[in-house]
Amino acid sequence: MTTLPDAPWRNRVGLEQLATALGAQDGQARFVGGAVRDTLLQLDVADIDIATSHAPTEVIARLQDARIKAIPTGLAHGTITAIVEGAPVEVTTLRRDVATDGRHAIIAYTDDWREDAARRDFTINALYADPATGEVFDYFGGLDDLAARRVRFIGDPLQRIAEDHLRILRFFRFQARFGEAIDQAGLDACTARANDLMALSRERIASEVMKLLVATGAVAVVRLMVERGIFRAVLPEIDEAGADRLAELAQREQAAGIAPDPIRRLAAVIPAADAESVGARLKLSNADRKRLIAATAGPGEEGTRGLAYRAGIVGATDRLLLAGGDLTAIQGWTPPTLPINGGALVARGLRKGPDVAAMLRRIETLWINEGFPDADRLSTVADTLVAEVLAAQSAPE
Structure with missing residues (x-):
């Protein structure tokens, strides 16, 4: 008999209460899918799924009796989300496919664990485990496939793909x-x-x-x-x-x-x-589309940190890695904020409007090119550049 190894997720507060509420002690609920597979492979587990022989209405009633929050997230397909200590656990009634069209399935509930396993895609995803004893139930050779690191369809692959493309x-x-x-x-x-x-x-x-x-x-x-x-x-x-x-x-x-x-x-x-x-x-989202487009723009001409300042650390990392650039200068580095603003330039005598915006761009470019010097250095630069502009504006034509 194969037994599920102990793992941190199995000791999650409230999980035993949930399993008991679903009748795991009477063989009416088992862990299933990724949590079982990944634990057997000694990998971290993110999501927990429980299969149960109870109908969805019975699942909800049992959770309410146990004062466990139940959310009917996929009621049409027999899935209830139980909230255990603030974390979700998916609880799904055993089911079989009645009809499929490659995208959607019409299902019927069953109390046959093998029927439920048969509708799953791969043998390594059709492994169940008793919450109390850890006994693993394997109906289609998933344990052997897991040991061989082999992904294998349950049943005829062509038929399984026809059911869900x-x-x-x-x-x-x-x-x-x-x-x-x-x-x-x-x-x-x-x-x-x-x-x-x-x-x-x-x-x-x-x-x-x-x-x-x-x-x-x-x-x-x-x-x-x-x-x-x-x-x-x-x-x-x-x-x-x-x-x-x-x-x-x-x-x-x-x-x-x-x-x-x-x-x-x-x-x-x-x-x-x-x-x-x-x-x-x-x-893709608008943000992801923009990032995808920008990723291949190359390393730019302002240096690694200049690129990170303009494009952000994530954008610079994308562009440098794709272009074969060196990331050393920005690893662990946080781009600084320009230590001067338009108000400071107006206080030096510049007119509000386009002149201020243009001057800020000039100062920012010099600041980047000099390697982001401190505020004192930037203040000196601003004094000089503003004075030049004012002198030009006041010079007779």
């Missing part, structure tokens, strides 16, 4: 995160059905691609996806050159001790000229 991208995302051995049947099925991705919303595609790009094995998996034509239907901009740029960026990130970032890595895998159109197609 997003599983194509999930296959590669999980491969990038956990995989070592590649499941050939799954890979071939994803290749054959790659055009199915066109039926998905761009938001769902963006979410999966962003997660994939920052996974541990992203470089090798993106290259494999390019070779197999997976991106062709929805992100044809990602090609072999993009895979090469991603590999270079990943090396630079590692050398600089910088964590992978999805927007920066997306900027690497697509041509710079396509940043605007790709950002719009994926329906």
Whole structure:
């Protein structure tokens, strides 16, 4: 018998109370999915999911009786969010698919744990654990696949992809995160059905691609996806050159001790000229679109700290890493604030309006070029420049 190792999340305050309220002691509730998988791999767990044989209305009633806040976040699909000591735990009734169209599923509730496991995508995501004893329940060989670091569909891969087209991208995302051995049947099925991705919303595609790009094995998996034509239907901009740029960026990130970032890595895998159109197609936020477009603008001409002052630390980091620049000067550095304002220039005799704005730009440029000197030095610079302007204004024509 395989037993779930102890982990910090299992001792979370209130979790035992929740499991008891759901009847875990009678086999009516089990931990499921990522929390079980990641604990077996000795990885940190972020989200906790519980599967239960109780209908959603019964779940709500039991939580209310136990004075646990219940939010019907996905009631149509049997999911209730329990708030335990301020943190969410997803509680979902055992279910089976009645009908699917590649994007949505009509479900029916069941009390059969194997039926619930059968509707999940991959064997490593269909592992359950008893909250009290830690006993792991494995219906489709997920433990063996986890040991082999193999991402494998439950059942016929082609059929599982037909049920939910997003599983194509999930296959590669999980491969990038956990995989070592590649499941050939799954890979071939994803290749054959790659055009199915066109039926998905761009938001769902963006979410999966962003997660994939920052996974541990992203470089090798993106290259494999390019070779197999997976991106062709929805992100044809990602090609072999993009895979090469991603590999270079990943090396630079590692050398600089910088964590992978999805927007920066997306900027690497697509041509710079396509940043605007790709950002719009994926329906990124305005802030992310601007960052994506700016990321490939190069290191600039004002020096590393000048760039960081103008573009911010995040923007400068993106541009320097993508251009192969040196980040040393801005690591741990906070860009200062210009220690002079328009009021100080007006006090020196400049007229309010365009003259002040133009002078501030001149002073700021000199300040950056001199390496951000202190306020005393800047005051001297301001005195000199303002005096020159005033003298020119008063000189006879």
